[in-house]
Amino acid sequence: MVKEAKITPHGMQVGNLELIWAVNSKDFFFSNSLFIDDTEAMVVDPSANFSYLEHLASSKRVSQVLNTHFHIDHRSLNHLFKDARFLCHKKDLRALLSLDNYLKLAGKEKNNEYVLWLQKIFSALNLGQAHVDETLLDQQTLPLKDSEVRVVHLPGHTPGHIGLHFMDLDLLFVSDVDLTPLGPWYAGTTSNIDQFLASLQKIKTFHCRYYASSHGSRLYEPETFFEKLQRFEDAFRIRDEKLLEALQESPKSLEELAQIGIIYRKVWLKKDPLKQSFEKQMLEKHLQRLEKAGQVHWEEGQWNKA
Ligand SMILES: [Zn+2]
Numbered sequence: 001m002v003k004e005a006k007i008t009p010h011g012m013q014v015g016n017l018e019l020i021w022a023v024n025s026k027d028f029f030f031s032n033s034l035f036i037d038d039t040e041a042m043v044v045d046p047s048a049n050f051s052y053l054e055h056l057a058s059s060k061r062v063s064q065v066l067n068t069h070f071h072i073d074h075r076s077l078n079h080l081f082k083d084a085r086f087l088c089h090k091k092d093l094r095a096l097l098s099l100d101n102y103l104k105l106a107g108k109e110k111n112n113e114y115v116l117w118l119q120k121i122f123s124a125l126n127l128g129q130a131h132v133d134e135t136l137l138d139q140q141t142l143p144l145k146d147s148e149v150r151v152v153h154l155p156g157h158t159p160g161h162i163g164l165h166f167m168d169l170d171l172l173f174v175s176d177v178d179l180t181p182l183g184p185w186y187a188g189t190t191s192n193i194d195q196f197l198a199s200l201q202k203i204k205t206f207h208c209r210y211y212a213s214s215h216g217s218r219l220y221e222p223e224t225f226f227e228k229l230q231r232f233e234d235a236f237r238i239r240d241e242k243l244l245e246a247l248q249e250s251p252k253s254l255e256e257l258a259q260i261g262i263i264y265r266k267v268w269l270k271k272d273p274l275k276q277s278f279e280k281q282m283l284e285k286h287l288q289r290l291e292k293a294g295q296v297h298w299e300e301g302q303w304n305k306a
Pocket residue numbers: 069071157176
């Protein structure tokens with residue numbers, strides 16, 4: 001039987017699942033959270049809404065917390081759930097356990113803007129010592145009592161990035177395949193374009209009644225979801241094309257390419273060093289991939305179109 005979706009004061013309810021929309025979705029540390037109202041109740045990615053998550057934590061009903069991946073905007077309120085068991089995918093375990101490991105993945109250049117930003121955030125948030133009680137693998141069923149939810153490994157954004165398939169509800173949660181207009185994010189040393197693209201193909205094999213992601217306050221119907229997913233996927237090709245166009249004009253260094261506004265808008269890049277750092281890291285991944293395909297080559301500090 002199809003479960004109908006209802007609006008709640010904090011988001012949407014489908015069966016025993018509440019999608020809690022991020023209170024300030026423009027802000028970087030916040031992402032949507034999920035509350036699975038099970039005998040072994042679980043919160044996924046506690047970071048959407050401080051007062052509501054604090055209320056859930058103080059009710060002492062939540063015995064488990066799952067993080068879909070190690071990024072800070074998906075676990076900024078983990079610490080509210082003091083007695084819970086923590087779960088994550090095996091491949092994101094190390095980065096989740098320590099800030100040092102997280103920082104090592106933030107870029108090849110020491111003290112780049114991403115590293116500096118993370119250090120600032122972590123000291124401001126006072127997250128305390130992280131621990132993980134159980135690691136997960138693809139297709140594994142979550143340790144719930146009354147609901148069947150399976151792990152869908154969707155690497156690329158991070159190596160251990162997962163979605164969740166709510167079998168009873170016919171709903172797929174795709175986490176940071178977030179379908180935002182900006183498009184996919186894959187800065188950091190362990191993000192990978194080919195894995196990301198393969199994960200998008202994997203998502204296309206799920207034919208569900210409902211879809212949701214970690215950013216944007218909406219539950220998708222299949223038609224809109226697949227339209228948005230296609231646009232999200234197209235972003236990879238469009239970024240390639242813009243790079244090749246820029247190199248057609250003249251050879252350029254990575255620094256020069258990163259100022260054009262290929263991923264982030266040029267005005268944002270000018271005033272935000274963090275976005276500059278993301279832009280550079282993501283463009284470098286495109287260039288390395290295009291180099292493998294024989295479409296560009298690197299010579300004397302500049303990228304050239306082949
Ligand atoms: Zn993320």
